[in-house]
Amino acid sequence: MTSPGPASQNLPPDQVFDWLDVEAEKRAEAGLVRKLRIRQAQEPELDLAGNDYLGLARDKRVAGAAAAAALRWGAGATGSRLVTGTTEVHAELEHELARFCGTQAALVFSSGFTANLGAVTALSGADSAIVTDKYIHASLIEGCRLSRSDIAAVAHSEPNAFKHALATRRKPRALVVTDSVFSVDGDIAPLEQLAGVCREHGASLLVDDAHGFGVLGEGGRGAVHAAGLSGAPDVVTTITLSKSLGAQGGAVLGPRRVIRHLVDTARSFIFDTGLAPASAAAALAALTALKAEPELATKVTEAAGNLAMQLKSAGFRVSLPDAAVISVQAPSPESAVAWAAACADQGVRVGCFRPPSVPDGISRLRLTARADLTEADVDRAVAVITAAAPPGATS
Ligand SMILES: Cc1ncc(COP(=O)(O)O)c(C=O)c1O
8 A cells, every 4th residue: 555645746737836826925915026017119208227228229230230130140049059059240249348358258148147157157166165245146146056066155345254255165166256236236346355355365256247347447348347357367257248238148258268168068058049149249239339439338327426416315225326226225115116116107217126136125226327318317317206205215
């Protein structure tokens, strides 16, 4: 006679997903239900929610390059990068990204997420310790989880905390992982100090420059370049092509031997269909536009500074931006959602971050500046955010 198994083994097929409804109810009670919104091609609202920092996503040079590449190479890459998914557009984009940022080489991935997964896992492993800032992006966290390394997530932007974790590690190799500009509050990591700490302890440094590339540094070369680290033999940078470059995809930049190692071992590179040629061509055209108009980068940080200062003067708890991202604290997840919705009703589209997307549990409006924001746009945004604010939003 067989012994009866646990109750879940006897579930009929129409009940195996019942636990999802229980979880959905818990999220609803906690104000954590998420909704997809369908964006229209032309929207009347002022957009302070997207990441098109340089306003290049709809630039005719960029969108036109994507259209031309799709007609020439087809709608998709047709295979992984190592089989049929590498075109001359991918090769040129890698060459130009490396040249622009001053690294030996670059490797294009299908997204910033897969670039981060590939870089973290390929540069660590069972013989490694990984020391991360505790506020790193989810894609880096997933890479750490897959890495089989010892992980220490340390205090935010505290070089001494990194130092202690490196000094007390039990593994021979070590990788330090940080965002350059943190995606929630828009503050910048102390990259030069972190590089110094890495060098004292024989560690390599991986910086996710998703929010710095195109915005910070000389002509938008990014935070790693601005810190004088982009050509360094022990530093690797990841970027996304989907924010400042207005396209889609991601890339890893660094020493040639790192890129060679990723081609041979990064699973999110090897077992993934290559980036669509249209996206690669769009990113290349956006990079060309940025090189021709380096002032785009400064315009973003000026607009962000102006917006943040005005919101601070209005009494909100605002992060002071180092790049394009600004956050405004909300009293609760529910009030953050209602606040963002009220702003949209009044013609200003803002983002909203709630747990689990906020590491400290504080819900926020998330605003992003763009190179093409005018002073009138900023004034209007501040007026709308103020009028729509829930009780308790100001201090
Ligand atoms: C800091 C950071 N890293 C990585 C990513 C992932 O990039 P992608 O959207 O290209 O996958 C994002 C974007 O959402 C991000 O904010």
